[in-house]
Amino acid sequence: MSPSGHKRVFDEEVLVDLTQFPDRIADTFAGKTVLVTGATGFVGRALVERILHNTDVKKVYILIKSKRGKGTQERFAHYFDSCFFDPLKKERPESLKRVEAIQGDLSELEIGISREDRRKLIDEVNIIYHSGASVRFDEYIKKMIMLNVRGTRNMIALAKEVKNLQLFVHVSTTYCQPRNVVLNEDVSITPHNPHDMIRIAENMDEGTLNILTSKLVGDYGNTYTFSKALAEAIVFEQMDKLPILVVRPSIVMPCIKHPIPGFTDSEYGPMSLWILYCKGMLRVTKVKPEYVLDYVTLDMVINTLLITTYNYINNTEKKYRYATRRTSNGP
Template sequence: MEYFDNVADFYAGKSILITGGTGFLGKVLIEKLLYSCPKLEKIYLLMRGKKNATPESRLQSMFEQPIFERLKKERIEDLEKVVPITGDIAEENLGLQEDDQNIILEKVAIVIHAAATIRFVEPLQIAMNVNFEGTKRVLNLSKKIKQLQTFVYISTAYANSNRQVIEEIIYPPPASYKHVYEIIEKYGDDAEQTKKLLGDLPNTYVFTKALAENFVAENHGNIPTIIIRPSVVTGSKNEPTEGWIDNWAGATAITTMISLGYLRVLFGKSSNIIDLIPVDFVSNFTIVAAAKCNRSKELRVYNCSSSGTNPLLIGNFFRSFIKEAVQKKKNVIPYPAVIFTKSHFIVKIIIFLTQILPAFVFDCFLRLTGKEARTLKKQMKIINNFYVLEYFTSHSWSIQSTQTQSLFASLTNCDREKFPCDSSSIVWSEYIPVYFDGIISYLL
């Protein structure tokens, strides 16, 4: 058992294996580890080679993003601590070369598994191979690591979205692994059979993440293990720069479309709670929890969320975003607004009158003037996104984070300042403008 004065001390001289490091959370995690744990040894980053791009070239492109600016200004040499390892969680043995595998087995002390396919509409076979089998492969490799001190699995709070109150415990799996593979073998990716298998879970993403959680819980053995469940991950609150965001996932796309005036209706109630958590809070908590976890062989589950401590009403959230757009004159269509309804009929009427019909008329005008007509095509993308996210706007959850809060409370004052991750400290009226400005700066 290892004791240390502060979180950064725990990482001194240690090497980390990270999967999913090129993703939104992964980049923030790598930057924060390098910046705030300056004595860590290496970060081994499992990366796929892509067409015309080696892992090395992909890593260099990643370092060119604004998120790494403060490191470049203050300690650029620390970027050399990140070592790309060619591999893929979707392949047997993670697609590792023997030499690379030996480096991991000999050098690594902490494994953070964040890689996943986050597409809600992913075919079941692909989601199972990446989210379930991929987790299985990473855990199996981790169990062979000689000096492993901590295994961290990044799940999602919505793996258990069929429960209104989500606690920091492992729930029974939504199906047996054997039954899932029987369905795949018999029906492939048949949509009706998949829907029947998912039961009261909304998509293959949360379904396969729930299965992966259970596999980790049942098979981690004596490895100190934690499961971290972020809710809806949004732009950074503070670090490495305010509002940083690099993708349209989660709440970002639909929120932007509403604030710009393209979308004017949501299925659900304005009094529902939306559970947002800034990406730097998730990154900070992951670093803290991984350091603290090595003192216990007991599996720990942490919900990295806000609804249990600092609830935000979805109506207030969207109205605040619209207000930002109007004040900063960023709305494209005049008088943006959002109507909440529980009627599918009313949703279709509003979408037709405020989106499809105006887009069709505008496209006709464009064609008459000899220009390319793409307005309706864009609107259909927005509408499709609306229906994909309908489940999440129409439900309300209380995601409990008692253990998360307790862990933060146990930190020294220095670590609380260095690794802020207490969702009760977020002032939404201050954070929402930061999130909005980040979308404008980094995505639009």
């Protein structure tokens, strides 16, 4: 589709009046209040930008923790400074006033928010996007469990209290089931009970846990994919009790189009290699030709989050429940 509203069908240019079609995404979010965790991260920030850019959402709450001596409000004061938000500030500057920062920390009990803020979220929120997580592959297992697993359990506990919850979206990863050759829309059985792992992390010292890491993680490869699998198990326990959607992106790469083509400020995953390629410092990489580069662009991930949100909320008969479905982790 070209910007002029034309599309080419069998080499014939046909004029299409796009205004005749309703904006289903915008209609879904109109007047809604959204909570986003991980809003300072790569995916969470892009999600906030797109919601503000394309919808008339009523309010967006974002969870921000104090960090490196800077409090929540101090960090929030510079939240929109990145050039990533320049198109939004130019085209819809008034939308920035719809964002409010909530002090919190997913690694803490009750996600570290005050009673007043918790009550506000319980009374007002309609949609929750839980994208907050540590994405480091080499992070110590204790921190990963406390943040990615217990943090998810605490977010689920909050979601259960929300009065008018329409959807809880859990952002997971394609690599949560390393033993499966094909990632199906199924629930996988984790090698350890996630609640047991939380109790172990809470009560065992970090040094001992580090010694046990390889035994616990097994063929998950790293503490990140292991913790995300445990977090999914926490989420799937509640799928018959809450409106839940799980989205599993693969390796997230720079934007292909929106809001700035090629934008990234992430150095995680393969991005350090891509930076070296772009600077001409790395010309050749040894790879196995049979391997596939499993990447997805950032704006495609955001598109998926918004479209699946629309589909879940507006197509009741298509909602899937996996609470009673199980699949082994075998190949």
